[in-house]
Amino acid sequence: MKMRPGGELATRPLEFIWLADCSISMRTHGKIEALNEAIRKSIPHMQEVAYENPNAQVYIRSIKFSSGASWHIEERTPVEDFTWTDLDVQGVTDLGAALRILKGALTVDQMSDRALPPVIVLVSDGQPTDDYKEALKELMEEPWAVKAVKIAIAIGRSANKRILKEFCGEQGIDVLSADNAETLVQYIKWVSTVVLQAASSPASTASGAQTMGINVSIPIIDEDFEDIETISIEDVW
Amino acid sequence: MLIKNSQWINTYETVTGKTHIKLDTPNQDAILSEAIDEECLVSIVADGHGSKKCTRSHLGAEFAVQAALETVKSVRDDLIKNDTLNTKVIGKYLTRRIVKAWRQKVDEHLEKESLELVDLDLSSKEIRSIKKNPYVSYGSTLLMVIFIREFIICYQLGDGDILFVSKAKNVTKPIKRDTRHIANDTSSLCLHKPEKEFKIKVFRDLKSVLQMIILSTDGYSNSFSSESGFLKVGSDIFDMIKDDGFEVIDQHLKEWIEETSNHGSGDDTSVSIITRLEDQSIEEVTV
Numbered sequence: 011m012k013m014r015p016g017g018e019l020a021t022r023p024l025e026f027i028w029l030a031d032c033s034i035s036m037r038t039h040g041k042i043e044a045l046n047e048a049i050r051k052s053i054p055h056m057q058e059v060a061y062e063n064p065n066a067q068v069y070i071r072s073i074k075f076s077s078g079a080s081w082h083i084e085e086r087t088p089v090e091d092f093t094w095t096d097l098d099v100q101g102v103t104d105l106g107a108a109l110r111i112l113k114g115a116l117t118v119d120q121m122s123d124r125a126l127p128p129v130i131v132l133v134s135d136g137q138p139t140d141d142y143k144e145a146l147k148e149l150m151e152e153p154w155a156v157k158a159v160k161i162a163i164a165i166g167r168s169a170n171k172r173i174l175k176e177f178c179g180e181q182g183i184d185v186l187s188a189d190n191a192e193t194l195v196q197y198i199k200w201v202s203t204v205v206l207q208a209a210s211s212p213a214s215t216a217s218g219a220q221t222m223g224i225n226v227s228i229p230i231i232d233e234d235f236e237d238i239e240t241i242s243i244e245d246v247w
Numbered sequence: 248m249l250i251k252n253s254q255w256i257n258t259y260e261t262v263t264g265k266t267h268i269k270l271d272t273p274n275q276d277a278i279l280s281e282a283i284d285e286e287c288l289v290s291i292v293a294d295g296h297g298s299k300k301c302t303r304s305h306l307g308a309e310f311a312v313q314a315a316l317e318t319v320k321s322v323r324d325d326l327i328k329n330d331t332l333n334t335k336v337i338g339k340y341l342t343r344r345i346v347k348a349w350r351q352k353v354d355e356h357l358e359k360e361s362l363e364l365v366d367l368d369l370s371s372k373e374i375r376s377i378k379k380n381p382y383v384s385y386g387s388t389l390l391m392v393i394f395i396r397e398f399i400i401c402y403q404l405g406d407g408d409i410l411f412v413s414k415a416k417n418v419t420k421p422i423k424r425d426t427r428h429i430a431n432d433t434s435s436l437c438l439h440k441p442e443k444e445f446k447i448k449v450f451r452d453l454k455s456v457l458q459m460i461i462l463s464t465d466g467y468s469n470s471f472s473s474e475s476g477f478l479k480v481g482s483d484i485f486d487m488i489k490d491d492g493f494e495v496i497d498q499h500l501k502e503w504i505e506e507t508s509n510h511g512s513g514d515d516t517s518v519s520i521i522t523r524l525e526d527q528s529i530e531e532v533t534v
Contacts, residue, residue, distance in 0.1 A: 018476050121429075211298075
């Protein structure tokens with residue numbers, strides 16, 4: 011057989027970025043431990059989904075925010091090599107600082123033209139303490155941020171769901187409320203598998219000048235999902 | 248599939264991507280070429296969107312290539328006027344007629360087989376959008392090149408690529424990539440007034456410069472790690488034709504695009520290669 015024409019082949023990259031709240035309030039009721047555990051548990055499931063989608067190369071990164079924000083895992087790590095380093099808590103909830111770092115990662119220069127829609131998962135238990143509005147506005151000036159699948163998980167009852175919904179967008183997915191460790195594990199598993207799977211699809215979406223928004227059709231969470239809450243009242247955040 | 252007239256020779260193939268084989272869904276691409284006469288050849292590719300909302304986009308792509316070919320045939324005699332291109336015909340007049348013909352085919356199909364939205368795993372918002380615009384279920388892109396006498400007319404609606412390969416083996420894109428098309432976004436026949444979204448480029452008297460044109464759906468370019476790797480397709484095929492003749496391309500094209508899709512995007516992939524007939528004995532031009 012004649013040699014195939016063209017250069018090196020590659021699967022399409024898919025960026026998966028965690029945005030994790032590490033403010034001091036995440037220490038109460040073991041929320042940060044629950045988040046660390048949930049993300050760690052999700053890794054084999056993500057690897058399984060990635061294995062079943064050999065035409066998408068999933069890369070994972072993580073941003074942490076408290077008093078300021080920084081990369082927790084800066085290197086774009088292939089999912090098969092990904093390990094989770096525990097987050098620690100301190101300070102306040104500077105969500106805006108995290109969104110500015112995210113913006114830098116989603117610029118047209120940073121992203122490949124052939125990338126699949128990125129998946130961004132924001133996990134928070136509180137109220138932003140900086141100017142998140144301006145940072146969110148600046149973030150949404152990036153075309154890849156507009157097209158990203160944006161998921162927000164509110165941990166506990168003190169989380170400001172209205173602000174988290176602003177991150178997801180009016181047309182976006184509703185904020186997920188995790189009031190206990192088990193629910194958090196389930197939601198993290200859902201975004202790491204079902205959402206990741208949906209974002210890995212090469213299906214196109216008709217979108218001229220008329221439409222703006224995400225291109226990924228996210229399946230609805232199973233109806234029996236809520237039935238997992240068989241825990242005692244003192245475990246509720 | 249070999250097509251030729253007095254000026255051009257063309258081969259084309261399409262393969263179903265691994266993703267659709269796994270999900271047991273049909274190839275969402277359609278591809279068609281025809282030598283209408285000795286002076287006019289048309290090559291068309293279309294890519295159905297394939298998302299959950301677009302359950303009939305494989306048919307939409309098929310309708311798109313048929314509608315485009317039928318439209319070009321119907322205006323064939325009007326394309327040239329006073330020995331030059333009739334600009335009144337090649338622009339919106341033609342694209343409007345393609346859109347009209349495509350919608351007619353969709354309407355006829357919908358009449359025969361109405362959409363049963365309740366059977367689909369769609370959100371209420373998605374169902375509302377399909378009810379408002381049923382063409383969404385058939386959404387497709389469209390790329391077409393008309394070769395008529397000394398003219399080459401390129402049309403592009405949505406993603407996909409047209410490559411020009413010069414006699415000096417330079418590979419370029421006559422229609423630049425639409426920067427709005429990221430993260431699987433694309434313009435489409437199913438949108439409102441799609442005729443306005445067509446990119447059209449016309450070329451004349453390229454005989455001494457242009458050797459070959461390649462049309463492909465985005466499953467092909469998305470399979471290469473870099474743009475230069477994708478453009479290399481043009482120069483590699485140029486060399487192969489020079490060394491072994493066009494029949495080699497015709498024999499191996501399907502295997503090549505299958506391998507490319509399998510190790511790349513996993514998407515349905517369609518490629519049409521059109522080269523000047525005398526290129527079976529290509530002579531390389533020194534730049």
